Amino acid sequence: MATPMHRLIARRQAEANKQHVRCQKCLEYGHWSYECTGKRKYLYRPSRTAELKKKLKDKENNPSEDLG
Numbered sequence: 001m002a003t004p005m006h007r008l009i010a011r012r013q014a015e016a017n018k019q020h021v022r023c024q025k026c027l028e029y030g031h032w033s034y035e036c037t038g039k040r041k042y043l044y045r046p047s048r049t050a051e052l053k054k055k056l057k058d059k060e061n062n063p064s065e066d067l068g
Helices: 004-020 048-061 063-067
Strands: none
Touching: 048 063
């Protein structure tokens, strides 16, 4: 059974760990996504198809680098 002291210690540890937590919604540190009051940030990421096409194009242009 958790005593009030145990709950206090657990709460303090959770607050200390929040400094290293990154919100998945606004990408800021210090809070969980369910506590977030910010807006969702848009991160542009190329599609996997675009990445693969770029990689193939680079291989065609520089075939000697593929050996290493």
